[in-house]
Amino acid sequence: MKGKRKELNEDQRKIEELEIICRHLENDLFLTRTENRENALKYLELLTELNMKNAELEFLRQVLSNKVSAEKQENAGGTEC
Secondary structure, eight states: OHHHHHHHHHHHHHHHHHHHHHHHHHHHHHHHHHHHHHHHHHHHHHHHHHHHHHHHHHHHHHHHHHHHHHHHHHHHHHHOO
16 A cells, blocks of 8 residues: 555656646747747848848949039030030
């Protein structure tokens, strides 16, 4: 009888240990998912910011290209006289 009680106590202790491990793993999973969501949002924010900066740079490149073309035309027109 004592042997069975001892086995039951050991089994109960193992069950409690496994339940604790399970709760820790659930907490880790929750934290990992939360971090992943936060990182995904940060990534999308950075991507949006970079796209906006690229559009701005493309606009500035086009403005500069137009100025260079206009100056070339002015210089070419001035030397023909």
